Amino acid sequence: MDTLNLTDIIHWFNAIRNLPENQRYRALEGMWDTQLHSKKWIVDELNAILSSDSRNHNVYVFGGWIGILSSMLLQRSKFAINKIRSIDIDPWCESVADTVCKPYEMDGWRFKARTADMCEFEYEHNLSPSIVINTSSEHVDQNTYDVWYDSIPKNVLVVVQSNDFYDCSEHIRCVSSIQEFKTKNHVSNVLYEGTLDSKNYTRYMCMWIK
Numbered sequence: 001m002d003t004l005n006l007t008d009i010i011h012w013f014n015a016i017r018n019l020p021e022n023q024r025y026r027a028l029e030g031m032w033d034t035q036l037h038s039k040k041w042i043v044d045e046l047n048a049i050l051s052s053d054s055r056n057h058n059v060y061v062f063g064g065w066i067g068i069l070s071s072m073l074l075q076r077s078k079f080a081i082n083k084i085r086s087i088d089i090d091p092w093c094e095s096v097a098d099t100v101c102k103p104y105e106m107d108g109w110r111f112k113a114r115t116a117d118m119c120e121f122e123y124e125h126n127l128s129p130s131i132v133i134n135t136s137s138e139h140v141d142q143n144t145y146d147v148w149y150d151s152i153p154k155n156v157l158v159v160v161q162s163n164d165f166y167d168c169s170e171h172i173r174c175v176s177s178i179q180e181f182k183t184k185n186h187v188s189n190v191l192y193e194g195t196l197d198s199k200n201y202t203r204y205m206c207m208w209i210k
């Protein structure tokens, strides 16, 4: 996944431009090189796992932030995506993510951001999840993660990322190894596990069938 659509990139910039000046840097925090590489990692590994999968997937992204992963998935997945929902507890994220993914939001809400706590979220009727992604697992305590995980239906493809960046005050559930990651996140039936060097810290990711 090396190229992105110009139309989509224009909407990324619009999302920044539309914000009040004192909020623009906040949106740019989600666009660091390490952030983009970690999202590309998800797209690449999902493409490898699902390249010959014929289902039309409903994807839920938790801790979806400003919608960059959803935009990348909608542009570059080699598997069919019906709809994506991006859930974040921070209401500020909703309109930014909807602008980042504007072409898909306008296409009958193929993409839509939602504001909710992941552990209280109720999956939409008629939009049962087939892929559930959590890129913010280090931002929630173990109880929140466990309640969130329990609510995922069986046979869903689960993707979780975490990291060992303990120095960030918002990171309350980091891990130091892939083994610790697997234990804390209840990983079983592994389809992919790996690490990504992100300059000052390591990211961890597993993909598995619940």
Ligand SMILES: C[S@@+](CC[C@H](N)C(=O)[O-])C[C@H]1O[C@@H](n2cnc3c(N)ncnc32)[C@H](O)[C@@H]1O
Residues within 6 Å of the ligand: 035, 038, 062, 063, 064, 065, 066, 087, 088, 089, 090, 093, 116, 117, 118, 119, 135, 136, 139, 140, 144
């Ligand atoms: C700052 S982002 C970073 C995530 C990840 N490290 C990455 O690189 O993509 C973390 C997001 O998780 C969201 N978040 C934290 N707790 C949450 C919860 N309980 N439910 C949903 N979203 C949550 C925050 O609002 C924030 O937008």
